[in-house]
Amino acid sequence: MQLWFQTWQEVETYLQHAQGIIIPIGSTEQHGPNGLIGTDAICAEQIARGTGELANALVAPTISVGIAGHHMGFAGTMTLAPTTLIRLIGEQVEALAAHGFRSFFFLNGHGGNIATVQAAFAELHAARWRAGLPEVRCKLLSWWECDGVQKLWRELYGDAEGLHATASEVAVTRYLFPEHIKNVPLDPAIAPTSHFYDARDYRRRFPDGRIGSNPALSTPQDGEKLYKAAASGMAEAYRAFLAEPWDGAAV
Numbered sequence: 344m345q346l347w348f349q350t351w352q353e354v355e356t357y358l359q360h361a362q363g364i365i366i367p368i369g370s371t372e373q374h375g376p377n378g379l380i381g382t383d384a385i386c387a388e389q390i391a392r393g394t395g396e397l398a399n400a401l402v403a404p405t406i407s408v409g410i411a412g413h414h415m416g417f418a419g420t421m422t423l424a425p426t427t428l429i430r431l432i433g434e435q436v437e438a439l440a441a442h443g444f445r446s447f448f449f450l451n452g453h454g455g456n457i458a459t460v461q462a463a464f465a466e467l468h469a470a471r472w473r474a475g476l477p478e479v480r481c482k483l484l485s486w487w488e489c490d491g492v493q494k495l496w497r498e499l500y501g502d503a504e505g506l507h508a509t510a511s512e513v514a515v516t517r518y519l520f521p522e523h524i525k526n527v528p529l530d531p532a533i534a535p536t537s538h539f540y541d542a543r544d545y546r547r548r549f550p551d552g553r554i555g556s557n558p559a560l561s562t563p564q565d566g567e568k569l570y571k572a573a574a575s576g577m578a579e580a581y582r583a584f585l586a587e588p589w590d591g592a593a594v
């Protein structure tokens with residue numbers, strides 16, 4: 344159930360029996376020669392949609408630009424400063440908390456967001472504690488962390504999964520948007536892997552943008568399996584999050 348497609352009365356009714364909401368968060372950044380720039384936001388948004396259906400949960404609009412400074416050496420990448428994302432998350436959670444939402448499940452599509460999102464949670468909790476506001480809970484989980492997804496990509500791609508522009512995320516976008524599949528030769532087939540420093544260093548070490556992956560292996564059929572495993576794994580994690588012991592009256 345997407346928040347955008349409800350009326351305010353429907354949201355009021357939802358809040359009478361539920362206080363949880365799913366917030367997809369991704370990134371708008373290069374994903375190599377055959378991966379879409381929207382990959383991380385598309386995966387987060389679409390998997391959140393499936394998760395919301397399975398868990399009967401509301402899904403907020405996607406935070407589609409994240410922390411992608413290290414990809415700025417490639418055209419089309421957009422990024423926020425970490426402090427901007429921290430404020431954006433804090434203000435969005437506060438707006439929803441004002442209506443009675445208490446449990447915020449951030450369904451993540453980009454590893455580069457993790458440190459900043461955790462910092463945003465720490466800022467939010469500290470500010471609410473100082474102000475004496477009621478308890479809220481925030482959880483961040485990346486869709487590829489589900490056991491079912493991990494098992495699948497190991498079977499499908501093994502070492503060719505990689506760390507950026509991964510075979511599995513490209514497969515999910517190929518399943519969802521087959522009209523946007525790019526068939527571009529990759530050389531080398533499996534991209535190099537190492538650490539990196541800044542955007543210039545990233546471009547130097549990974550000239551086509553991929554890290555360790557061979558997304559030429561990705562098929563829409565794989566993407567469908569990965570999408571379904573992710574949606575069901577995230578729905579299970581969402582339900583477990585809501586079921587954790589809770590004392591909403593504590594300040």
Ligand SMILES: [Zn+2]
Pocket residue numbers: 374382383452453507508509512
């Ligand atoms: Zn990605």
